[in-house]
Amino acid sequence: HSHQKLNYEPPRGLVQEKMTENAVFSQNKVLTIDTMNPNVKNVEYAVRGPIVQRAVQIEKELREGVKKPFTEVIKANIGDAHAMGQQPITFFRQVLALCSYPELLKDNMFPEDAKSRARRILQACGGSSLGAYSASQGIDCVRQDVARYIERRDGGVPCDPDNVYLTSGASDGIVTMLKLLVCGEGASKTGVMISIPQYPLYSAALAELGAVQVNYYLNEEKCWSMDLSELERSLAEARKHCNPKVLCIINPGNPTGQVQSRQCIEDVIRFAAKEHLFLMADEVYQDNVYAEGCQFHSFKKVLFELGPQYSNTVELVSFHSTSKCYMGECGFRGGYMEVINMDPEVKAQLIKLVSVRLCPAVPGQALMDLVVNSPQPGEPSYTTFMKERTTTLSLLAEKAKLTEEILNTVPGITCNPVQGAMYSFPNISLPQKAIKEAKALGQAPDMFYCMKMLEETGICLVPGSGFGQKDGTYHFRMTILPPTDKLKLLLAKVKEFHQKFTRQYS
């Protein structure tokens, strides 16, 4: 910390005494670990969990001059593109600057298309200001632009802007939908099916809401694909003790990097229809598809292609965000969700629910608008925009390939192709001795492994146990986001560490 020391801070010698004092106070506190909401206590969120907290500490130690076997911490724990050096799209930032300080509209330094986008957004804001609240569902013209984007993306399948809700990132939308869906107690408590491995927002939200997490396992042998038989097994099992109502899918997959085939999506939709499940499709990586032969198919498009028997009945919500793809604008917390076949009475409830939080941050809404209404051929910013977009996506494709290839050269590491998204989730063989030692410390073996890697190399990964994995298997999640040179260095260090670790515990 660089802030000045506070007067009331006790001298070093008193710390022990202070702690005892604290313990005494603690018993008298209103809010303690024993009296707090137990659901919150059950929440876990590995992506920012203990390993990341330790990484932050180590960074501080490095700044303070503590000697380490490395000079910097490389955070490959979270899909935070800009933090890894990815540059923002110029056009987006120009428009955001114009919207923030409309005086700039008088300036000649900005292209006309940036100015006209800014004017359009400002006109839709109360008092022509990003500082006014928007409608709780989001700015009207942004929702209209989102609807047109979805229609283009899905080859003309219609999208009604009334079904579009702007959100604070996809996480906000997912939590809001789960909040609507979860109820009941005991055997009638809502069950929510999530993939294992999963993105831990899901398990965290379910814990907080007190819902039943129903696991279905992705097939690692088949490139992390979804198996219908596994869905059936999982559902039948869950029905013995809860009321499974929701099926969540992440496509392209986080942490798996899998891109689902059209056939698989069809199967899932038929399954949901047959089994009366509400579908939640997390499609925030829709532009992040790298592998040859792979293509992004939205659940909505496939649903409509299956015909009215499905498209008029299956309840689906899909999520998108400004944080991933080629934009990587996580800090703006922009996003949207589209609901299909939602009961009109429930929609009214949803609007009421989001209105309590007033509105998603307006700069994030403006950014979402730019993503769905990006420069078009003939507009002055088009060439630069396309160049920036293509460069970022090609680099990601290159790094996806590189990551898979290098990891697969390491004996004891097996990595599925990173077909899409931003992560590899390789399988790691851990020696029995290491597993034993971890368990003696009360740690998950892959947490033990990742923590050791952090201490020895400065590389921050997330253990597979934070996402869920089949018993007896171990993984880590690593983003492919560092710049190519740094990524190569990182992969070389992972390789070296894994070999050393294996020797040490064999």
Next chain:
Amino acid sequence: HSHQKLNYEPPRGLVQEKMTENAVFSQNKVLTIDTMNPNVKNVEYAVRGPIVQRAVQIEKELREGVKKPFTEVIKANIGDAHAMGQQPITFFRQVLALCSYPELLKDNMFPEDAKSRARRILQACGGSSLGAYSASQGIDCVRQDVARYIERRDGGVPCDPDNVYLTSGASDGIVTMLKLLVCGEGASKTGVMISIPQYPLYSAALAELGAVQVNYYLNEEKCWSMDLSELERSLAEARKHCNPKVLCIINPGNPTGQVQSRQCIEDVIRFAAKEHLFLMADEVYQDNVYAEGCQFHSFKKVLFELGPQYSNTVELVSFHSTSKCYMGECGFRGGYMEVINMDPEVKAQLIKLVSVRLCPAVPGQALMDLVVNSPQPGEPSYTTFMKERTTTLSLLAEKAKLTEEILNTVPGITCNPVQGAMYSFPNISLPQKAIKEAKALGQAPDMFYCMKMLEETGICLVPGSGFGQKDGTYHFRMTILPPTDKLKLLLAKVKEFHQKFTRQYS
């Protein structure tokens, strides 16, 4: 809607048939009004409730050329300053533009202090970009600036940046704290004491969390002050059926406009200490104090002035935001909360909880930083900043006075002084005949009154029943934000309407 008609939209003649079809489908839906989360169903939020939805419809009708006895809807329902024409602070918007598009740092059009603030914020962001995630608790240097601001505000009472959490507006912080605090079932369910009238975020959050709302009534006869005896009555009553653990205060008051005296705050703190209650102080209107003899005292400052017996034990969280005061930047959803005497184990849980949502939107964090680290004497932007700030606050003070004065000239309307915040909450006498007619329609009488006013005059107010009021009394909440001329017009129309309404139902 300006969006193109969708292919799949049924021809007009089929609408009836489609609705029947919908009703049939609805029975088969997974998510219906009967199967959804009942806590969400219980949520009410009047500030954006049915009256505001009708106002939006009327605006649309006016655009479509429908004839009305007025030409525009005046929304005095929500504290949305920019929407009412208040101008943003130039310095804040310059820095935000610089942060959004750092190329502008090379330009000569911006003052040096704006540039240096922007550089400082960007340096604290991952990859020097507003697009990177921040720490979940908020950007370090922003929390440090908040801490220094609090220390200055409170005459040197120390503030540890580790106790500061940045939030998405104050609402987010309030909901997060309630989430930590609420637990239990039946008679051990957490009770949360809130003022009546209250800001309906509180009742909405409590409904969603399934907590027990414990009402204490403010004393309208004494300018909406808090009475200790009423707190005691309310608590004793609540202890018969739940476990009251939390006491919420809004100061300056929303919707009451009351500014609490130092003595009152002292009494409340002693009461909380004696009764073992966790204090939540909503202080988002801390710069909005207008009445002579009134002054803002933070709960924290008073707590520390009461001595270590209180300052070492009473658990307090206070909330602030970028949305109110002289900034009025609601759309950015910036805010912070400071926790005092929070159990360290609970703090760890709080950090975990906020980490699931990754981080508050970074532009809002940047704006919060500018509010707590505004231009200082000697800096190039100081004069303009102070002029803008003073103008806005003086105008608000003038409008607060104007509102009170004009409303009190209306027979049947009694309005307490608007000492602070942004609202008047006058008492309105309604004729028995009107009350009867409202009840026959299943409406709260003040909802009936406000809805009629909206239809006849285009003025959108919020009925007192949305905030809570003593049985048999009726109120409305009206913001003082419209520009002076428009406010005068609005008040004249309210006067005319009230007189006409009274005649009509007498």
